[in-house]
Structures are given as structure tokens and as C-alpha cells.
Amino acid sequence: MQTPAVDQSQEVSRILAQFKDRPGPLLEVLHAVQAAIGFIPPHSIGLIAEGLNLSRADVHGVVTFYHHFRSAPPGRHVLQVCRAESCQAVGGEALAEHARTRLGVDFHESTPDGRLSLEPVYCLGNCACSPAVMLDGRPYGRMTPARLDGLLAALNAPADTEA
Amino acid sequence: MTTIYVPGDSGALSLGADEVCAAIGREAAARGLEVQCVRTGSRGAYWLEPLVEVACAGKRIAYGPVSPADVPGLFDAHWLEGGAHRLQLGEAGRLVWFANQQRLTFERVGLTDPHCVADYVAHGGYQGLRRALSMAPAAVVEQVLRSGLRGRGGAAFPTGIKWKTVLEQAAGQKYVTCNADEGDSGTFSDRMLMEGDPLSLIEGMTIAGTAVGATQGYIYLRAEYPHAWRTLTRAIAAAYAADYLGADVMGSGRRFDLEVRLGAGAYVCGEETSMLESLEGRRGEVRVRPPLPAIKGLFGRPTIVNNVITLATVPLILREGAEFYAGFGMGKSRGTLPLQLAGNIKRGGLVERAFGLTLRELLYDYGGGSASGRPIRAVQIGGPLGAYVPAAQFDTPVDYEALAAGGAMLGHGGIVAFDDTVxxxxxxRYAMEFCAIESCGKCTPCRIGSTRGMELLDHIIQGRDPRGNLERLEDLCELMLQGSLCGLGGMTPFPVRSAVQHFREDFIGRAQH
Known part of the structure; x- marks a missing residue:
């Protein structure tokens, strides 16, 4: 369930109050906003700019520069598939292709039911256990298409209720 | 009460270490046995993870790789008393893989509880800082200089010279920053250290602070490492609680504060000036040097920027003395390097050895050859900006200068193996694509050149005019190398050129389509 815009603004104001006096606070503010709301709502850009005495362009520029920050809500689950060299050396690209086909979405997209977002990642630092993926912040190594199917099927289990 | 050590390192977690720990707890309770699980880092033998050790008669008996389904059988085999089992490996430290290593920077990783200051101190921790606090700042810098320690992030610049420059700047606010934006594929030593022995990094930064007169430290950690973030923040809190950080470090009257700042998924922020921009809350665009960060760095103040491994090695140097550390290694590469074996390799993991062993020893003696059983055709050393090295050069010693002489670079010590299906x-093409994805956009050779490079390689893949396109690719590589502001655009030609040079047969004679 998405937070109503007014609650989001209150949340952003609270975060600004917490961080604004720290040195170089913009990334910290954006991390906190994304942690609280799930993404950086476009309407909060002006609020953040005002709160930190920056221009909207400054804030927008930072949000869009970093791959980690999202401007739209993600799926309820996030699957990151490593696409870097070490994983490529042991079938990472076939695994990535399998994930795309299985989910019916491309990288940077979410399934139409909003359950899962598929994201590329360029190294999870788990290269001795390639291919590596991360599902909702949990690492999984030596991944195979069959094991990935198992992980995704577990998300469909009844326990996975609306977040 | 028996102590069982189960790694909490994210690599081990990715192979089910949490589930193994839970199974041990359940099984012990069901049998009415008292055990306590201590979560450690990983010893770095990932093909044996989850590697569980049982404290028994003053020894640590290892079992691995353990799955939750193995746990009842291990209890049946009386593993708490060191009972025989098909997974029993004996004492982990005596395995050939470990016995031949020279673990200096990683001396505690996999052995101790990463969050526990008392455990750290019991294993040699904080002796280096104690010694540093009794010395004049210039003498501390002199120790680091004489140890021969060079930046382990990849650039291999002498650490002591960097510190000396910061020390020589006029008094006032100075900073110690740690570059923990370990983005290179095939590298994971920073992550392992931060998850397995974060206090050594914290101690190293504190020593740096007291040596150059800096009172504030920042660890710039990549967002892809949420587990390292949790370990680091817990360890920092523990260090504050025990007065190893804060207003009165070890009762010396000196202040040093430390916090972790999270990156946000930009590879280029591993470049030191981009990292400083990002720490200041801006886009991670590179700065033009000079001025050097040591003179004008974070918030315009003199700043040390060092890699995790560099800083985490400093406590040992201060504890054991510069000569001890400099006694390891070859040529101008002094000390040890935690090397990381990754990709298509049978026994992947972390090997810390003095400089000078050959790639072949690493790949075959430690690595056991490829995971697929096919011949290793190439290795990429030093991340996505590192050269591809063909099998004909596997007798090259691991040494900054020896690898550079062969057109390669050691970088952060990550080695990714590829078999003959590569x-x-x-x-x-991937090297160019990665550069295009991660370019900060500030300079044209990197921003535009990488996309043009992808296009040229697409033509070559399609078998269209390979010779003409290779000529244009070479021209583009030269331009990127000479004209880029930082290593991202400037070093992307390394993997591209080395691939063309050593594996030309892949580039020409492809079917046209």
C-alpha cells in the first residue's frame, strides 16, 4: 500500500529535521527517505531542496545519478541479479536471461502485479560463490535457474501476504 | 557448554549459514545439549562454506561444507567431542589451503567475533594504536612509510607519502576517509574484512587520525553491502562504548570520531575524488587534480583517502614494526596481499600471501583449476578495468611491477578465471558497456567513447569488417586512455586491448551475419 502524499511529506520533513545540520547530508536524506517510503517521491524533491538550501536541479541531479535511488515505487520484492564478469564466467548471463523469461519483465522493470522488481547489479562481492543474486537484501550464491525458480515460487506461497 | 563457530559472513550466508546455525540450535535443544554459536567472519575457503568449527580440547575442529540436513548426523557422530564424520576436515588452520598462507591483514578474520572488542583485544587488537599514541605523529607516519605499504585499492601509491602530505598541512580540520566502495567484480576482500574483523579497520583509521591530526573519519561503504554496513555500525558502537573512539581515545585525551556513510550504487565513486564528491552529498563526478585530496580533499580540507585493506593493515604494522611487514614480499611490492580467486574456479576464496607467488600457483595450487574442469583460458586481474591475461603468462609473479611489465595490473588483487568457452x-564489449553504464558523464572520451566502443564491437561480433573496425577500436582506446579524466574511461582500454592482443582469433574470422 502506497503512503498518501501528505504522509510522505511529513516523513520527508521529519527526516530533513534529523539530518539537515550534518555535513554533506543529501545522500543520507535520500537514503532515509527511500528506506521510509520505498522510493524518492518526485514531489519531495522541492521539499528536500528547500530543507537543505539546494536547488531542485541539485537534488534531481543526485537522485538520477545514483543507480540505487528510485523515483517510483518498487515491487514488493526486489531481485538483484549480478551481471559482472565473475558471474558471467559461470553462467551468469544464462541465469539473467532465465530470470527475465521466467518473470516476463526486463531489468529495471516490475511484474505487472507489482510483486517483484528485477534489477541488475554490478557485483555483490560474492564472487567466490558466483553466480550471485540478492533477494530482498538476502544473498544467495551458486545460483542456478532451478534454484532461482524455487526462491521465486516461495514468494508465491500464502505466507507472502500484502506487505 | 560447547562453543561452535558458524560464519556470519554474507558469502557464507549466501550458502545457508543461517539455516545451519538454526539447525544446530534446534538439534542441540532436542538432545538437551548446551551449545553456543559464535558468529565469525569467513576464513575465506568458500568452497567449504558453510564451514563450521567446534571448540574441542583446546582445538577448533572444522566440518564443511555443512548443510542443515547434515546437522543431525553430525550430532549422531558426536561432533561436539570431535567425532569422525565424512565432513570432518581436522583443524582448519592445518588444511593445506590455510597452512601455506601468510595471514597478516586477515589474521583474525574467521576466528573472532567481529563485534566483540574483548575478543579483538585478546587476539592482538589495539596494541598498534597503543603504540602509536605513545609516539610522535611523524614517527607513526615514518613507520607506515618504512613498511613499504602501498595503497591496496588498486593504485598502489605509497601510503606513508600520502599520510606525510596530510601531516605537513597546517593544523585545522583534517579527515581520514576510507574508500569501501569495492565495486570491482572478482574482489571481495574489503567486504570479508569489514564483515569479519571491522575493528582492525576502525583501529587503522584511528591510528591514521592520530598520526596526521585528523579528528573525524568517514567510511564510504557501497550500498550493495548491507551486511557489512550492519557489522561496521555495530563494531563502531562497541568501540565507542569501550572508549576506543570518541573524545578520549584510550585515555590519551585525543579525539577521533568515526561514521559510516552509504554510497548509492555508482561504480565511479570508487575513484577517490568522486568518492569525496559523493561524501559531500553531490553527484559522484570526478574532480580535476591537482589539488590532491591530501591537500584539498573532503570539504576542501586535507584528507587521507585509503582503501579498507590498506587501513586495516596499519595496526599490524604499528604492533609488529615496519621491518616485520617489509620483510615479506618482493621488489617494491612489500608485505602481503589478500588475493581473491573468483569466477570459473574450483576452490574460490581468499588467499593472503606475500607478493611473489605466481598466477599459476594461485590458480592451480590454491584454486584447483576451473570449476568446469575445462582449461583456464584467461584471467582478468584487478576488476573490470584490469587486463585479460592469457594462460601463456600464468608464470608471472604477483607483483605490481612484474604484472605492469606484461601490460596487466594487479589492482585490488581480484582474479576472475574463465575457461575455454569464453x-x-x-x-x-562488456568492458565498454560497463564503462557506458557507470560513466559519470563529466568527460567526453569516457561518456561517448564507451558507447562508440560498444558499437564497434557489435560490428566485430557480427563479422563486419573486423580488421577495419579493430583499427578504429584501437584508435578509440588510445583516445580514451589519453583523454579521460579518471581511471574509468582511462583504463577501460586495458581489458579491451588485452583481449584483442592475446585473443585475436576471437575477433577476426567470425561468420558475417
């Missing part, structure tokens, strides 16, 4: 044109 298509080197695709790897060259």
Missing part, C-alpha cells in the same frame, strides 16, 4: 569479443 568469447573474448563479448568480454571486450
Amino acid at each position: 568469447d573474448m569479443v563479448r568480454m571486450a
